[in-house]
Amino acid sequence: MKFYFTYGSSGMAYKGGWTEVEAPSRATAMQAFSAFHRSVNGMTACPDIYTEEAFRKTGMLDGGNFGAKTREKITITREFF
Structure with a gap:
């Protein structure tokens, strides 16, 4: 599944645009995004x-x-062998 984390006009990692996260669930996508972008006041940084x-x-x-x-x-x- 793909999830899109958008950015505002200022005060974020980027001005505008989005980060595309491919993950099996929304919760996993949020964890992956948070691994690269610190939360702001306990909220996802987007x-x-x-x-x-x-x-x-x-x-x-x-x-x-x-x-x-x-x-x-x-x-x-995730790869299985």
Whole structure:
């Protein structure tokens, strides 16, 4: 599953755009995001978190967010041997 962590216009790791996190659940995606971006006052360091379906409906994939698009991708993978 893909989750999109968006950024605001100031005071965050990036100005605009989003981080795409590929993980098996929202909870795991939040943990992965938090591993790279410290929480602010106990809150995830982004204004909104979207599922892929909800994010597509926002129009940001095409139009961007505050003039920016994908800033980084975080992927969780597990391999069995």
